Amino acid sequence: MSTETKPKAELYKRVDALWTTVRDQFAFLRQDPMAFAGMLVVGAFVFLGLFGPYLAPHDPIEHTVRGDGGSVLRLAAPSVDAFFGTTAYGKDVLSQFLAGARPTLIVGLFGGLGTGALGFTVGVVSGYYGGWVDELLMRLTDLTFSLPFMPMALLLLTFMTPNIWLITAIIAAFLWKMPARVVRSEVLSVRERTFVKSARASGASDLRTMLYHVAPNVLPIGFLYTAYGVAWAIAAQASLAFLGFGDPTMTSWGRMLRQVFASGNMRVAWWWVLPPAIGIAAITTSVFLIGRAYEEVINPEIQTDQ
Amino acid sequence: MTKFQRFLLKRLAISVLLTLVAVSVIFVVLRLLPGSPFEALVTSGNLNQEQIDEIRAMYGLDQSIWVQYANYLGSLLTFQFGYSILRSQPVWDVLEPRLINSLILLVPALVTTAILSSLLGMYAGWNRGSRLEKFSIVSTTLLRSTPVFITAIFFIIVFAYNLEIVPALGMRSIRATPDGYIETFASLDFLHHYLLPFAVAVLYYSGDFLLLARNGVVEKRGSEFLKLHRAKGLTEMEQLARAGRNSMLPILTYFTLRLGMIFQGLILLEVVFSWPGIGRELVLAIQQQDYPLVQAAVFIMALAVILANLLADVLYAYFDPTVSTSGGGSA
Numbered sequence: 165m166s167t168e169t170k171p172k173a174e175l176y177k178r179v180d181a182l183w184t185t186v187r188d189q190f191a192f193l194r195q196d197p198m199a200f201a202g203m204l205v206v207g208a209f210v211f212l213g214l215f216g217p218y219l220a221p222h223d224p225i226e227h228t229v230r231g232d233g234g235s236v237l238r239l240a241a242p243s244v245d246a247f248f249g250t251t252a253y254g255k256d257v258l259s260q261f262l263a264g265a266r267p268t269l270i271v272g273l274f275g276g277l278g279t280g281a282l283g284f285t286v287g288v289v290s291g292y293y294g295g296w297v298d299e300l301l302m303r304l305t306d307l308t309f310s311l312p313f314m315p316m317a318l319l320l321l322t323f324m325t326p327n328i329w330l331i332t333a334i335i336a337a338f339l340w341k342m343p344a345r346v347v348r349s350e351v352l353s354v355r356e357r358t359f360v361k362s363a364r365a366s367g368a369s370d371l372r373t374m375l376y377h378v379a380p381n382v383l384p385i386g387f388l389y390t391a392y393g394v395a396w397a398i399a400a401q402a403s404l405a406f407l408g409f410g411d412p413t414m415t416s417w418g419r420m421l422r423q424v425f426a427s428g429n430m431r432v433a434w435w436w437v438l439p440p441a442i443g444i445a446a447i448t449t450s451v452f453l454i455g456r457a458y459e460e461v462i463n464p465e466i467q468t469d470q
Numbered sequence: 471m472t473k474f475q476r477f478l479l480k481r482l483a484i485s486v487l488l489t490l491v492a493v494s495v496i497f498v499v500l501r502l503l504p505g506s507p508f509e510a511l512v513t514s515g516n517l518n519q520e521q522i523d524e525i526r527a528m529y530g531l532d533q534s535i536w537v538q539y540a541n542y543l544g545s546l547l548t549f550q551f552g553y554s555i556l557r558s559q560p561v562w563d564v565l566e567p568r569l570i571n572s573l574i575l576l577v578p579a580l581v582t583t584a585i586l587s588s589l590l591g592m593y594a595g596w597n598r599g600s601r602l603e604k605f606s607i608v609s610t611t612l613l614r615s616t617p618v619f620i621t622a623i624f625f626i627i628v629f630a631y632n633l634e635i636v637p638a639l640g641m642r643s644i645r646a647t648p649d650g651y652i653e654t655f656a657s658l659d660f661l662h663h664y665l666l667p668f669a670v671a672v673l674y675y676s677g678d679f680l681l682l683a684r685n686g687v688v689e690k691r692g693s694e695f696l697k698l699h700r701a702k703g704l705t706e707m708e709q710l711a712r713a714g715r716n717s718m719l720p721i722l723t724y725f726t727l728r729l730g731m732i733f734q735g736l737i738l739l740e741v742v743f744s745w746p747g748i749g750r751e752l753v754l755a756i757q758q759q760d761y762p763l764v765q766a767a768v769f770i771m772a773l774a775v776i777l778a779n780l781l782a783d784v785l786y787a788y789f790d791p792t793v794s795t796s797g798g799g800s801a
């Protein structure tokens with residue numbers, strides 16, 4: 165056996181072990197009714213994000229719903245012409261709702277992944293090396309803690325045209341601090357364990373030790389915070405869109421709420437308010453409920469901050 | 471110098487440095503903005519070149535960027551934020567009443583939620599596995615993970631539009647012309663407008679405190695000192711009180727952190743309720759490109775976060791010396 169294949173075999177073994185863990189977690193989540201309900205909602209949401217725009221009966225922005233007489237239906241209550249009613253501009257709410265899931269999914273998924281990956285890397289490196297590396301990285305997280313997210317994001321989006329990837333990047337750039345700190349404190353305790361010490365004593369490189377011995381042991385908490393990152397990203401994106409700083413080319417749930425709010429039709433058009441509002445509330449809550457159930461598995465004594 | 475003093479000094483230095491970096495970032499971002507608020511004035515105001523130069527000189531825009539930066543730092547140190555471009559008023563005169571309006575909404579809400587939901591959380595944690603515990607966790611998870619403006623919209627629809635118990639918008643009724651803070655806030659009309667945003671804020675922040683308190687008590691339940699208390703014959707409630715007292719530190723530090731971050735959640739809350747606070751003012755100022763107002767508002771928000779972080783770290787180190795004082799603020 166060459167020296168090349170050994171780490172590979174080791175890697176497969178680890179991936180296999182990881183897969184078993186994932187299956188176990190899944191089985192566990194099915195037992196918790198709230199987490200299970202959360203999973204169903206997340207599943208439905210992913211489906212909407214992937215296929216929603218194709219399911220939409222009309223173009224969410226271009227198409228105008230017309231009644232029998234040919235006149236544009238404005239602020240029409242749900243009917244056979246438009247199942248979810250129409251907006252003040254005569255647009256189909258159902259189509260907007262279906263199409264609006266996609267930007268929410270994109271920002272949630274990539275914002276969450278970015279948050280988790282960035283925070284995980286910073287946390288592992290910072291905790292593993294300690295010393296000035298740790299000091300530098302932790303001061304950097306302090307800095308992102310000190311720059312208030314909302315105002316800074318609003319400022320940045322004023323001088324750059326908002327688009328969905330920019331918003332994703334801004335969210336990840338501000339939110340990685342949370343997983344970074346938690347992962348770092350986990351690494352600090354893992355670092356002192358015997359198998360890590362023996363790995364280093366037997367001459368393993370820093371990178372190898374970090375990758376094979378430290379990282380897998382803090383991976384669950386990294387996943388957990390990635391999941392929370394998804395919920396934070398969705399909430400942040402919806403909030404920005406509601407304030408009028410969303411991607412102007414895409415229909416999103418946050419933007420729908422902005423339009424119904426800004427047009428002053430919130431009082432009458434409940435059919436225009438409820439779909440996007442319930443959509444956002446359901447998805448963020450579901451992710452958090454799954455996270456909470458999961459958190460109890462990883463560490464029953466863990467404390468939630470932020 | 472004791473270890474604590476050294477820690478304090480280091481933490482202070484870091485805070486000053488962070489403030490400096492934060493305000494520099496704000497400065498750079500604002501300079502990078504394309505266009506300037508004066509362009510609108512210039513194109514619409516039929517000004518001649520002389521007048522334009524005069525206005526630019528008045529705002530110091532004719533000087534080199536370094537001089538502008540130095541002036542900017544000086545102005546922040548003295549809280550002289552300059553003149554609001556669109557309101558033709560000193561920035562502080564614009565911001566001060568709005569800051570008060572924001573604080574009057576958020577500080578009582580935060581204190582209320584910290585006390586009530588911590589108590590509830592402790593009780594829930596003590597009765598682990600009970601129906602109350604499950605219900606309180608699910609409902610506060612719903613409230614804390616849902617963006618605050620959505621909760622606010624639901625509340626407005628139910629309580630303002632359908633039940634018509636409270637007004638949906640504003641801080642005073644349109645016809646009210648109060649003079650001074652006491653007249654503004656000490657009135658039934660204000661209270662009437664206050665109820666809904668206050669309730670939404672309390673509910674929004676309740677989740678974190680509840681979970682923190684619950685986790686703290688759950689952790690303490692099995693510990694030795696409680697066995698001792700039980701052996702001493704203390705009642706359930708007395709035991710809970712002792713377990714609760716021992717979980718106060720995370721709640722206290724979290725409270726300070728939240729206090730520093732209130733302006734952020736507040737932006738959305740204020741926009742939905744048309745509450746004339748600093749967050750809503752910031753959004754308006756950004757839309758109108760009123761630089762001096764924007765930089766002052768963001769500076770105040772950043773300063774609040776930095777000071778609260780500092781306070782939280784110091785509190786933690788002071789009350790719990792076993793937490794590394796050498797860690798330098800990453801508590």
